[in-house]
Amino acid sequence: MIVLRSLLFNIVFYVVLIAMMIVGLPMILFEKGPITLARWWGHVNLALLRWICGTRYEFRGLEHLGAGGEMMAGKHQSIWETFALLTVVRDPVFILKRELLWIPMFGWYVWRGRMIPVNRGAKRGAVQQITPVIRKAMDEGRTLMIFPEGTRRPAGAEPRYKQGVAFLYEAIGVRCVPMALNAGLFWPRRSFLRRPGTIVCEFLPPIEAGLTREAFFALLQERIETASDRLLAEGRADLEARGIAPEPSPAASE
Secondary structure, three states: HHHHHHHHHHHHHHHHHHHHHHHHHHHOOOOHHHHHHHHHHHHHHHHHHHHHHOOEEEEHHHHHHOOOEEEEEEOOOOOOHHHHHHHHOOEEEEEEEHHHHHHHOOOHHHOOOOOOEEOOHHHHHHHHHHHHHHHHHHOOOOOEEEOOOOOOOOOOOOOOOOOHOOOOOOHOOOOOOEEEHHHHHHOOOOOOOOOOEEEEEEEEEEEEEOOOHHHHHHHHHHHHHHHHHHHHHHHHHHHOOOOOOOOOOOOOOO
């Protein structure tokens, strides 16, 4: 049953995505049009997950989110968080790989939504190059969304945080809201399965500006990993209560 529901959801997911990009093309003409459309898309996807797959969600710690002009740094385990976060963050701006700009139509929305493309191969040089753009976004009251590990990681995998997040924290001088989740248990990366249960995404107490780069980097990782381990345990118990065997924790080499 999970396989059939997952197959149906994936078909509907991509049909809805393509349909919304086509129908929503006029919204590119408006400054906030792409973000508004993306927010609608996020709400639709969350509803489809609940109706088709029985996958619900819960946001915790929303009181820690400010009105903008801050960073939010968190785990990246699946596609789920890339659209779900759009429903609760007021005016997000993502740092994303520049190749996404080359996708027909989707790239137009990314460009018009003033997301920040980066050449991941350039490493620190790329981060330094986009810093002025990020400062401008902060001045406009937007929220910088960043995944410190740089790419999706399996739920429970050994963390691989990159120093770029600490460089940005020091360079732009704003507070950072850590974010933990367990989405990878229910929407595993590189898998079409969508498991029933409740995805939990938790915003943690903010780390105020002014720490040294080293102190911030250590504190950010400690807060995110501690909370994520707790949420993973909660998610695995949820799956086991439904008679679904959770995937084993990935090897450290992944």
